[in-house]
Amino acid sequence: MGLGNQTSVSEFHLRGLSQWPEHQHLFFGLFLCMYLVTMAGNVLIFLAIISEARLHTPMYFFLACLSVADIGLSSSIVLKMLHNLHTQLHSISYTGCLAQLYFLFSFGDMDNFLLSVMAYDRYMAICQPLHYTTVMSPQLCVLLVSVCWVITNLHALLHTLLMAKLSFCVGGEISHFFCDISPLLKVSCSPTRLNELIVFFVGGPVLAIPFLYTLVSYIYIVSTILRMPSLGGGRRKAFSTCGSHLSVVCVFYSTLFSVYLSPPSTFPIKDIVASVVYTAVTPMLNPFLYSLRNQDMKMALRSLLRGKIFAS
Known part of the structure; x- marks a missing residue:
């Protein structure tokens, strides 16, 4: 993009999900319902885990942390989108945009790392059951989550600070419904080579390493489960534990991967749809995926809703 109209900008214009005014109220109602379900589901999961002594295990500790990350991810994106849909003013301040970028990376990366840590927990429980209790100590669980939190926040801070050093073209429209790194770089009037290199050499490993570790863990897990005797229900129980x-x-x-591994020269509609799933749908579905097939979680949620847990 040319350097002719380059200055400090006070706000950005977001293209949003639709340019048709009649669609705004429909999207507002839809995403409001999704956000309320997301909040209710994840808050209930978190409260059930911290309130029920039977759920004070590594697996549920990580799940509680995942619920917090999902609440943060959804809130950082969907709340601003709901405001814009309601007012039909698709703008975001410069400071708000950078803050949204920071929280997007922070909570999104936290989801990524927590899923990897949970895969390690399942690997130890199924492939190394005799060492599970000694290895997965409360101290290690807290340490793993703390390390993940430090890495994700440093990664988010790096991208945010590099983005803050850029100049942006006045009147530039962000081709998205929130401030993500690729659409922001497209409206920059400054050279973005350093940012792109950081995305590739730092952002790539931050995304790929937890994914590869999760993949390898499940290769070992599935291999171990398939070697289990089919009698006694051990194989079925193991698959049920890992299925959610x-x-x-x-x-x-x-x-x-659909969003962040797409060609850098384009940001098509399919990526916006994938972003909706990533930032709004997945945080909403996670509580249901983890509770529908989990008897302990069902019982804890039932007790929580009946008020038995807090009864003196």
């Missing part, structure tokens, strides 16, 4: 996590992994990475 594997479903979340498939949905999360399929949409994430």
